[in-house]
Structures are given as C-alpha cells and as structure tokens.
Amino acid sequence: MNRRELLKVAATLPLAQVTLSHHAFADTAWPERNITMIVPFPAGGQADLAARPVAHALENILGKSVIVDNRAGGAGGSIGNAAAARAEPDGYTLLMTLSSLAVLPEADRLFDRPPAYEVSQFAPVARVLADPTLLAVPASAPWKTLQDFVDDAKKRPGQIPYGSSGPYGTLHVAMEMFAANAGIKLLHIPFRGAGPALNALLSGTVQALASAPGTLKQQVDDGKMRVLANWGAERIPSFPDLPTFRDLGYKDVEFYIWAGLFAQSALPTPIMTRLREAMAQAVKSPEVIKPLETAGSPVAYMDAPEFSKFVAEDSARLIAAVKKIGKVE
Template sequence: MRPFLWLATLACSLSVLGSTAFAQDYPAKTIRLVVPFAPGGAPDIVARGIAQQLGTRLGQSVVVENKLGAGGNIAYEAVAKSPADGYTLIFATTGIATNMSLFKARRYDTLKDFSPVTQVTSGPHVLVANKTVSAKNVRELVAYAKANPSKLSYGSSGNGTILHLAGELFNHKAGVELLHVPYKGASLAQTDLVGGSIQLMFSDVASALPYINAGTLRPLAVTGKRRMPLLPDVPTIAESGVPQYDIEAWFGILAPAGTPQPIVDRLNREIRATLAAPELQQRLDGLGQVVVGSSPKEFSDFLRVEVAKMAEIVKASGIAVE
C-alpha cells in the first residue's frame, strides 16, 4: 500500500510541477478571444479594447474572433471544446447563463465546461418609450398597460435575448401584458421605436442616449439595482413601483474547463489590470458599463446565481427557443 501511495503522491506532484512550468512559459503564441456577436456592438467594442491592452501586458497578440449564430451557442460550444491551454477564450455575455434554460439542444454546460476567469463589467438597460406614449413614468405605464392588455408593444433584438427577457420580467413582476416584437438586431428595433411602429424598448444605454438627449425617446426607468451616472435623474424600475425588478447585462471572460489554474490566475491578474487603464475606463463609461474585475471564484459563484435567476425568468415567461 505504501509504494502505491508514494507513486500517487509523486504523480500528483509531477502534474502540479508540469502545470506550473507550462504556466511560466505562457503565453508563447497568439491568444484568441472569441466574441459571439457581430463587430461593432457593445460586446465587440469592449472585447477589442481589452484585447489590445491585454496583448501589450502579455507580450503576445490577443486576436478578437467574431463567431456568430444560434444565440451565441456556436461560439460557446466551440470554445468549450477547445484545448484547455489558455490560448482560446470566450468573451461571454448574459446569454451564456440564459441559454442553459432556453436551448435544450445546446452541447455545452455553462457551469461544467468552462473555467471562469473574471467578470468584466455589468450595466443596466434603460426602458424607453416613443414620445407618443402618454405615460411619463413606470407607474403610469403600468396603470395604462393593465387597463389595455397587449395594446403596448416592446421591441427586442430577438427571442431569448437579454432585451426580450427584460420585458418578460417586467410583465411578470408588474402583472401586465406588453406585446413582444422580436427583431433581427437591436438597431432594427430601435429604428421602429423611433418611427412609432412599436412603443417601448429595453435598450442599451449607449444606443438610446442620443435619442434621449434629442427628446425623441423618453426614458422611464433603468433596469438595475441603482441609478446610472449617465442618467442620474432616471429612477430604477424597482423604485418606480415594481418591487424586486433587477436585470442587467454583463460581460465576462472564460476559458475551457481544465485550463491550468496558474494560467487562469495570470489572465485574471492581467485583465483586471487592463480594466484600470484610463482609456478603457472612458470607453466603458460611454457604454454605460461599470467595471467589475472579479476573482475566478467570485465569477464562478456569480454564474451559478445568474443561471438560476435566468431559469426562473424563462420558466415564468414560458419562452421557448428551438
């Protein structure tokens, strides 16, 4: 028995030493940061800002690769099945938590197939109304919606997206029936909102702000727990009479499960330092995103809460995506 225990201990020690040595040489080549959305959107903008700074700090190129399709599932699955060597990372959004409940046919598990590195940012959306809507605040909106079920419509970037779920959570918590109109992208929904084809939208702040400043769209409330510096006079939905309403978009970086912990820790340390860069901070502020920069353990715990939270919203709303 003693020789067996000695061999087992030796094997474990060699494995740890090998992992540490591998991490000391990391990175020795280009790192891919996969983004599950098209170029030009907020996830892509933030990812490219981080990639540029991170590459400088690591002394290797960090290349952003946009891999679209299936609500992000194509990108998430591809990274989950990549070698666990730290050279392929995923720039994840709230969808990686939501998809666990939305897509039964997905071929990855958010909580089992990834090594969380860090949550990058978090930021609320803003509920905006076309100027023809009579409601000046959420209380008036709820009162009108209850008296006129399905008369008000809200647009989103597609079924199962964070903009859709924000509306379904509002329906559930406020006890109303806003009609959901899915689009093939948030910009298309926003165009129809400005034109009056739909009345409401849960929009990212950066896209809505020019219309708010021009008086074309009216901000009714923000979706997070606290008010935003960009819109200090706009209350949260919860403080506007819809208790326990809270949903935010967030970005994070994960590696394939099994990535050596020294590499995960190195990436975490360097990415958190990157987030402190003034030029990146300014870019994030303009997008309405707040820097988080959590530890791997904190991000892992956060993901578990988000997966459960999104599952509850999906179940309550009856959303089904094939």
C-alpha cells in the first residue's frame, strides 16, 4: 500500500488508529529523506568535534545525508537546544549537544525567566565523548602554574578576563566552580560558542579558558597555549603530566564536558531503535574513531539506557553547582 492509499484508509479510522497507522508507516520507512543534526554552537567546539565524524558515519549507515546545522545563536547553546526540542519527533531533526543541556533551564529559573526548553523534551540516544575540562592560558601569559594564576587573581580581583560559550554554558560553569573554590573573582566574557572563545584566547582578548582536550591539544602542541590544570578526577592520556584540580588541593572542583546525541522524547520507538543501532555501528567505524583520537578526545560511547542514567546523575550534580554559584553574569 502506498502513502496515498494509506492516508485514505486512515481517514476512515478512529483517531487512535490513525496515529498508530501514521507511526507505523513512518517507522518502517525511516529515513526517507535527509536528516539534520543541530549543533547549538559554532564550529570548533566539543559538540561540533563529535557531530561531524558521526554525521558522516551515519550517512554511510542510513543511506541518507546527515547535515550538521551549527546554530551559533549564543545563550550557551540554549537557542539550538530549544530549536531541536520544538522539532517534529520524526527522526529528521537530531541534536548533538553538551552537558549544559540540563543547566540552561535551571539558569533561566534563577533569573525568573521561562525556560527556553525542558530536558524532559529530549530522549538520550548515545554519548559520544566525555572529557574533563582543562584550564588553558596563552603561552605568553606569566602564569606557569595554577598557583601563579590564583595568586595573581587575588591581587587583581575581577581583572583577569576569561572566555566562555555563554552564560551558564559548560565553559562558564567550570570556571565559576573553580573561582568559587579558589576564592577569586574573574571577569567573564561570553562568546557564541567554544570556537569563538578559543579564538579570543589566541588573539589575547581573554586570558583564560576552560575547554575540552580535543579543542586545545593542537594549540598546546603548537606552543600557542599552556594548560594549568585538569578538572577531571584523574590525569588523562593526551596530557599525562597535567595535574588535576584535586591533585592541587581543590577537592570539590570536578567537571566533565561530554557530547551526546539526543532526539525528541516523543520519537516513535522503532525509529529510536534504528537510530541506536546506527549509532552503535557509527562509533566503531574508523571515520569516527581516528579523528577523535587524533584530537585527544577518544570515543566514550554509551547506549541510550546507560546514557540516560549518566545524564540524570551528571545533571543533578551540575544543577546543584549552578544553584551554589547563584546569579552571575
């Protein structure tokens, strides 16, 4: 039965049966056309790093183009997240986003703003990356160690500018978490994403940045930046000599920047199942593994059930941190 015939039959059925028939048709045919993968940041950040090789691999697996759509509207990724939340739950609009997904609605509530979206509108599909954030400064900066940085910041409260991907985005929360624990005040300069913030550090517009290893490694290897500390619980292979904040006595400073694929919570189960299968295949492909390993951010795959639990636990910790930080600009 073709689509026109199916719709004629559906018109004679009760509403529940119409809905079921429509989903059944869509489920068996998906994907019939190109898929859009929204990245709520400009190119150059962790979400974009994950999205591009994954999109290419999914194209080969699903047989349809997967178009990466960078929604560089700022607001820490809130604008792109909201656009994905409002999309039809038909599998043709996906979201590759970061851990700030859960933080941004809570930040809106802190300022008595209606949230642009709710986390409940999304269904986790797969985690792709999960890296501790690193504190980077220009290679020309006077600080050789984290203690140098802290000592200088205490002498000049509010005068050392740092960049972020926007208020309450991943890079902002990590830096404010550190600043609160160190008892220092820094100057927050928000950008439209991690890529522009990284460029600002390279140009000297800002003097510090929290970012993922994959977006920093080449710059550090080229001698353009220096890293002072690692927000993770352990040292990482791509920067084995870099101490953690815990190593340096900051026991409550721990932050990870993960990237994961999400769909709408109302996505029909058969499409979600096919998407999960495709993602499990994609993350094992050389076209995903090689570029991420080269960037210093190896695949950290989790399938939907495990990823859902991870998101819930990580979100609770980050929301608690945001409430502790309170209102900051």
